[in-house]
Amino acid sequence: MKKEFPKGEINVIRGRSLVIKGDDIDTDRIIPARFLKCVSFSALGEQVFADDRKELAGSHPFDLEQNKGANILVVNDNFGCGSSREHAPQALMRWGIRLIIGESFAEIFFGNCLALGIPCMTATKQEVSKLQNLVNQNPNQIWDFNLQDLSIYNQKESFKLNIEKGAYEMLYSGKWDATSQLLDAEERINNTVKNLPYLNNFT
Amino acid sequence: MSSGTLYDKVWNFHQVKELPGGSTQLFVGLHLIHEVTSPQAFSALNEKNLEVKFPNLTVATVDHIVPTLNQQRPFNDPLAEEMLSTLERNCKSHGIKFHGIGSNSQGVVHVMAPELGLTQPGMTVACGDSHTSTHGAFGAIAFGIGTSQVRDVLASQSLAMKKLKVRRIWIDGSLQKGVYTKDLILHIIRLLGVKGGVGFAYEFAGPAIERLSMEGRMTICNMAIEGGARCGYINPDETTFEYLKGREFSPKGQEWDKALNWWKSLVSDSEAKFDDEIQLDGSSIEPTVTWGITPGQGISIKEKIPNPEILPKNEQQIAKDACKYMNLEPDQPIEGTPIDVCFIGSCTNGRLSDLQEASKVVKGHRVATGIRAFVVPGSQKVAKEAKRKGIDKIFLTAGFEWREPGCSMCLAMNPDKLEGRQISASSSNRNFKGRQGSANGRTLLMSPAMVAAAAINGKVTDVRKLLQE
Ligand code: SF4
Numbered sequence: 166m167k168k169e170f171p172k173g174e175i176n177v178i179r180g181r182s183l184v185i186k187g188d189d190i191d192t193d194r195i196i197p198a199r200f201l202k203c204v205s206f207s208a209l210g211e212q213v214f215a216d217d218r219k220e221l222a223g224s225h226p227f228d229l230e231q232n233k234g235a236n237i238l239v240v241n242d243n244f245g246c247g248s249s250r251e252h253a254p255q256a257l258m259r260w261g262i263r264l265i266i267g268e269s270f271a272e273i274f275f276g277n278c279l280a281l282g283i284p285c286m287t288a289t290k291q292e293v294s295k296l297q298n299l300v301n302q303n304p305n306q307i308w309d310f311n312l313q314d315l316s317i318y319n320q321k322e323s324f325k326l327n328i329e330k331g332a333y334e335m336l337y338s339g340k341w342d343a344t345s346q347l348l349d350a351e352e353r354i355n356n357t358v359k360n361l362p363y364l365n366n367f368t
Numbered sequence: 369m370s371s372g373t374l375y376d377k378v379w380n381f382h383q384v385k386e387l388p389g390g391s392t393q394l395f396v397g398l399h400l401i402h403e404v405t406s407p408q409a410f411s412a413l414n415e416k417n418l419e420v421k422f423p424n425l426t427v428a429t430v431d432h433i434v435p436t437l438n439q440q441r442p443f444n445d446p447l448a449e450e451m452l453s454t455l456e457r458n459c460k461s462h463g464i465k466f467h468g469i470g471s472n473s474q475g476v477v478h479v480m481a482p483e484l485g486l487t488q489p490g491m492t493v494a495c496g497d498s499h500t501s502t503h504g505a506f507g508a509i510a511f512g513i514g515t516s517q518v519r520d521v522l523a524s525q526s527l528a529m530k531k532l533k534v535r536r537i538w539i540d541g542s543l544q545k546g547v548y549t550k551d552l553i554l555h556i557i558r559l560l561g562v563k564g565g566v567g568f569a570y571e572f573a574g575p576a577i578e579r580l581s582m583e584g585r586m587t588i589c590n591m592a593i594e595g596g597a598r599c600g601y602i603n604p605d606e607t608t609f610e611y612l613k614g615r616e617f618s619p620k621g622q623e624w625d626k627a628l629n630w631w632k633s634l635v636s637d638s639e640a641k642f643d644d645e646i647q648l649d650g651s652s653i654e655p656t657v658t659w660g661i662t663p664g665q666g667i668s669i670k671e672k673i674p675n676p677e678i679l680p681k682n683e684q685q686i687a688k689d690a691c692k693y694m695n696l697e698p699d700q701p702i703e704g705t706p707i708d709v710c711f712i713g714s715c716t717n718g719r720l721s722d723l724q725e726a727s728k729v730v731k732g733h734r735v736a737t738g739i740r741a742f743v744v745p746g747s748q749k750v751a752k753e754a755k756r757k758g759i760d761k762i763f764l765t766a767g768f769e770w771r772e773p774g775c776s777m778c779l780a781m782n783p784d785k786l787e788g789r790q791i792s793a794s795s796s797n798r799n800f801k802g803r804q805g806s807a808n809g810r811t812l813l814m815s816p817a818m819v820a821a822a823a824i825n826g827k828v829t830d831v832r833k834l835l836q837e
Binding site: 170203204205206207251280331343344346347348350353354357358360361362363364366367368 | 381382383384385387388393395397407408411412415416418421422450451454488490491514515516519520523524525526527528619623626627629630
């Protein structure tokens with residue numbers, strides 16, 4: 166099933182989770198450089214973690230049968246460091262990821278995810294490792310994320326999450342999308358046009 | 369904070385509104401696109417079901433991936449062909465004017481747009497390419513943008529941007545014979561460093577700048593970005609107006625007179641405030657050549673390759689890396705360094721006057737044995753005009769190859785590449801490791817006339833010696 170891309174207010178996300186363990190996973194590992202010469206982002210979903218997956222020959226979390234259709238990714242520290250390429254969050258999103266939880270995120274990666282409507286939520290090292298264990302023990306578990314409560318939970322367990330205030334507000338109000346923010350100013354754009362001499366025969 | 373500068377005035381005209389977080393929504397008057405950074409932006413647009421808001425303010429050409437030997441379609445490289453046909457399709461379905469192969473107006477985006485009179489004073493110009501600063505030569509605010517900004521400009525003709533500070537670089541005197549604007553900008557980058565301009569727009573001014581032709585001015589603004597400045601600009605004057613008059617997209621008739629009035633009003637005020645000011649003497653600049661792996665690692669032709677040990681602390685490591693990568697010995701003169709390949713072209717130095725100056729050096733000589741030398745005009749118009757003046761013949765007779773227009777070996781996304789450890793004398797703008805298509809290939813940046821001199825002698829040469837003969 167093809168999932169819709171994020172749009173509007175991002176408040177609740179529901180689904181199964183998968184785990185990528187390790188600190189400092191950089192954008193080169195998320196999407197290797199040779200996939201950058203492409204005319205569209207659409208094939209990137211299949212290429213996410215390409216080199217790691219090849220090495221593990223089918224046993225990488227993104228290849229395991231039980232993880233098909235999962236939409237929540239749980240990672241460790243400094244996820245998404247390295248080159249600023251926009252292809253990395255694009256690749257994760259196109260594979261199906263809609264929410265990432267980790268100890269911390271590289272700043273540019275965080276911003277690029279936010280611009281796609283994917284929240285990157287943080288939790289303490291202990292909490293993350295506990296959550297990762299639970300997910301790995303029972304990959305079929307459905308989790309509920311609620312932005313307003315800053316939590317992810319199931320019937321038994323609940324985890325406290327965090328996100329900086331500015332990003333929280335953008336996600337909550339649905340104003341995370343740079344393009345639609347710019348388009349909001351339509352009237353003022355048209356006014357600017359009216360006042361530019363070179364677009365009005367220099368009158 | 370700057371005030372009363374051309375940058376401030378043009379900025380104010382294009383301000384749409386303040387955005388949360390301190391950026392400004394800025395209107396883009398001219399959006400240039402090409403085959404490499406636009407396709408993903410178009411597909412993002414389609415995914416969001418958005419239209420191109422002002423299709424008449426976006427103009428397209430193809431340059432980065434075009435082969436320069438045989439431009440027959442389909443191209444031999446299927447990926448290049450796919451990029452070009454994707455651009456054609458996108459332009460067609462969104463009603464964007466495309467200057468394609470065989471159109472007489474195709475060329476490197478920063479060469480063809482000014483030629484057509486598309487770039488004018490007082491505009492904001494954006495393009496998914498760092499060397500967009502070129503267009504600042506006309507008194508425009510011009511800057512490179514990334515793929516998601518290309519999408520934003522297509523959708524809204526605007527983008528989120530923070531205002532830059534303005535540094536005026538005042539050049540006194542005039543350039544000596546055999547010294548060109550390429551030498552001047554390499555000299556400036558050497559002095560201020562490759563990161564010296566981060567957060568700044570550069571205003572180039574002073575008697576030495578006023579004497580320059582538009583083509584010379586474009587070379588300087590083109591490389592502002594190599595000094596870290598996202599925009600570089602020059603106040604418009606009679607030279608600018610003379611260049612623009614009668615071009616295809618320039619204002620005509622009564623409009624021209626009104627345009628002149630507006631353009632003149634944009635020039636930085638005599639009491640304008642700059643965030644920083646620097647003054648240099650243009651007469652003392654010598655032909656300049658890079659020896660390293662950043663455009664800031666330049667020295668005059670008379671100097672020796674610096675010894676990393678005696679450089680400032682923060683430059684030592686990169687200088688050591690550079691010596692090792694370039695396989696050049698510290699304390700040896702740069703003059704006489706043997707080279708393998710000579711490339712004249714690019715958006716920095718692929719214009720008519722560049723080819724003309726280089727041809728003066730070449731005339732009556734032959735390319736040294738074992739050297740591969742080639743000329744790639746910056747655009748169809750440059751190629752045609754050069755042929756009309758017989759410039760192609762001068763190069764061909766001397767043993768140069770004469771190619772079709774494109775970016776070519778500036779970044780080697782087409783078949784023109786260095787091989788292995790080859791070292792080039794190149795009129796382009798970047799000497800990064802692997803830039804010219806071989807992972808360990810080497811690049812020496814210099815003026816086109818200096819490249820011509822290197823081709824004839826097979827080694828780095830002071831072009832003034834050949835001009836005297
Ligand atoms: S000539 Fe070089 S720098 Fe200029 S647009 Fe082409 S690739 Fe970029």
